[in-house]
Amino acid sequence: MPERTVVIASRTGLHARPAKIFVEAAARQGTPVRIRVGDGKPVPANSILAVLALGAVHGTEVTLDADGPDADTALDSLAELLARDLDADE
Amino acid sequence: MIGTLRGLGVSPGLAAGPVCRMEDASRLSGGPWTAASPAVEADTAVRALLAASLSLSALAEKAAEPEARAILEAQSFIAADPLLQESVEENVRNGMHALDAITAACARHREALVAAGGYFAERAADLDDIRNRAVAAARNLPMSALPDPGHPFVLVAEDLSPADTVALDPATVLAVVTEKGGPTSHTAILARARGVPAVVACRGARELRDGTLVAVDGALGEVRTGIGEEEAAGIMRRAAEKRDRLRTSTGPGRTADGHPVKLLLNIGSAADLGTEVAAEGVGLFRTEFLFLDRRTAPEMDEQVAAYEAVFRALPGDRVVVRTLDAGTDKPLPFLGLPEETNPALGVRGLRVARARPEVLDTQLDAIAAAARAAGVRPWVMAPMVTTVAEAADFARRARSRGIADVGAMVEVPAAALRASRLLAELDFLSVGTNDLSQYTCAVDRQHGELADLLDPWQPALLRLVAECADAGRRAGKPVGVCGEAAADPLLAPVLAGLGVTSLSMSALSVPAVREALAARTMAECEHAARSALEADGPAEARRHAG
Structure with missing residues (x-):
């Protein structure tokens, strides 16, 4: 299954605004995407509760995975989002 | 019950009127509920979550304060979470009634957030609010328990959710008294923004009965019972007169005998x-x-434009620019x-110039230009600023660029003790x-939980302010106060x-401070x-000063 590993760039971590932006983007993808921290259990990236419960702070390494024909496109765009400081775009 | 209850005064102002209590979440308890078919229960539960989500986003749109809007939008988003819905559906498949399924699903996700710790755990309370709204919706009860007795009242509650606070109507809610909450709670912030007197962390508030007349002092943090209709009317009349006076108050800050105390503003930009x-x-x-939000330091030109906009907006007035206050506590x-284990005690404020002096030099160049x-x-x-050597070094850097009036923030006790x-x-x-309190x-x-120790009325803090003011008097140089204390x-x-020769605060606080000075x-x-x-403590200090 295709995967992308990326370091959370947002200053507040995957919380508040950055978490919401990420979850909304994940929900828009054509295929279900999962997210995990390290060897942890993958959780649906389109769930704000699941994403918050990861407790991913600034600098945490997370891994995204997805299946299906759209997987690579979806993973690239979401990984790019996490690698940006989402607190910075006002 | 006759007597005075004490809590934290978080939104100044006087008000008096009859108590109207808000029912707490126990209004939603009950049962046990007998489940119908899983399909029926699932439908009820999912609809209830949707109703909660919609009601929260509707309130978010109505909220005037950006902080409140962000909180309510986040809550609405959580209520619509697909995983929350999944948990609810799983619960009804296991034979639960819709109401129990909602409560159990919210409790489960609440636990997961608490386990994530830190600021993730702070969102746990959102799930309580969502659960209460969804359960109320499923039972066809009003989602908010805010009372509506048909006349103005003093709202007494155990605590207020962000949604309740946003829905408060300042025309009918004379004052707010809560058993829980702290000075930085949503209740406190929103009550202040709306000018509704508020007392939080008020022990014994739950003993107040509907209809009891009380007088609330949102500055002193007092709730007085045992007053009559006439006294209550008198307090409301005086409060209305005071509001009118404040609305029209203008002019420089001065005491009753004309001694000037400059009233200045805290700002973040020309806006x-x-x-x-x-x-x-x-x-x-x-x-x-x-x-903020930068990968590289802002260019000189951009800084010059931002400072110039403020200088041009206030051509004849004093403008005190504080150089960058960042560091590991507010990472850029x-x-x-x-990263540091104890950022408040680490490289922050002027200390950043030890590692990155060019950032300070560019900023000083830009301010001078x-x-x-x-x-x-x-x-x-x-x-x-902590030491005399730091002050001397900063002064040298600023003066070499033609900046004549150079000062320091006193936030560290060491600096206050060496003010002279x-x-x-x-x-x-x-x-x-x-910061000096902390x-x-x-x-x-x-x-x-330690908010009482951060009270600006702590005599030890006032002693350090006095140290600075004395030094200023002896040197014939101005010593101001900025921070929450200046707005009280x-x-x-x-x-x-x-x-102290000047007080700096948000624009909203200026009229009441001007009025307080003019009265003495x-x-x-x-x-x-x-x-x-x-005084031996803040409560005694307030009483003596009042």
Whole structure:
């Protein structure tokens, strides 16, 4: 299954605004995407509760995975989002 | 029950009227519920969550305050979470009634957030609010338990959710009293923004009965029972007169006998100045906004433009620019500072210049250039100055660029204790009471349970302010106060009496502080200051000063 590993760039971590932006983007993808921290259990990236419960702070390494024909496109765009400081775009 | 209840006064003002209690979440308990078919229960539960989500987003749209809007939008988003819905559906498949399924699903996700810790755990309370709204919707009860007795009332509650607070109508809610909550709670912030007197963390509030007349003092944090109709009407009349007076209040800050105390504003950019500036200048121009969200330091030109905009908006007035107050407590990516285990005690404020002196030098260049372009004489101060050597070094850097009025924020007790020596190097001091409290009483500024130790009326804190003011008096140099303390109308005369020459606050706080100063002579202010210093604690200090 295709995967992308990326370091959370947002200053507040995957919380508040950055978490919401990420979850909304994940929900828009054509295929279900999962997210995990390290060897942890993958959780649906389109769930704000699941994403918050990861407790991913600034600098945490997370891994995204997805299946299906759209997987690579979806993973690239979401990984790019996490690698940006989402607190910075006002 | 006759007597006075005490809590934390978080939104100043007087009000009196009949108590109306808000029912707590126990109104939603009951059962046990017998489940119909899983399909029926699932339908009820999912609809209820959707209704909760919609009601929260509708409230978010109505909210005038950006903080409140963000909180409610987040709650609405959580209520619509697909995983929450999945948990509910799983619960009904296991035979649960819709109401129990909602409660259990919210409890499960609440636990997961608490386990994530830190600021993730702070969202756990959102699930309680969502659960209450969804259960109310499923039972066809009103989602908000806010009372509506048909006449103005003093709202008494165990605590208020953000949604309840946003829905408060200042026309009917005379004052708010809660058993729980702290000075930085949503209740406190929103009550202040709306000018509704509020007392939080008020022990014994649950004993107040509907219809009891009470007088609420949102500055002193007192709720007095045993008053009659006539006294209540008198308090409301005086409160209305005071509001009218404050609305029309103008002019410079001065005591009753004409002793000047400058009233200045805390701003973050020219946008905060608004159209009508009812103050005598800016006492704290925070420059962090230019530096936030950056991968690289802002260019000189961009900085010059931002400073010049403020200087040009206030051509004749004093504008005190504070150099960048950042560091490991408020990390900025471009500074490249390593993480620290105890950032409040680490590289922050002026200390950043040890690692990155060029950031400070560029900022000073930009301030000097902006002042020249606008034709003004800027005042510039550094945050977190601790030693005389730091003050001397900062002064040298600023003066070499033609900045004549150079000062320091006093936020560290070490600086307050050496105020006289600092003023030998500098032209003015500005006491930042929020940080000075945290370092004097050794309490994190965000620590809710130790809020009493952060009270600006702590005599030890006032003693350090007095140290600075005395040094200023001896040197003939101005010593101001910025921070929450400067906005407290009860404390303003005390600070003036200590010898503080300016008070810097948000524009909203200026009229009440102006009024408080105008009501006392300087001799009375000095007497109040002596009493406050002699007190053994904040409550006694307030009583003596009042």
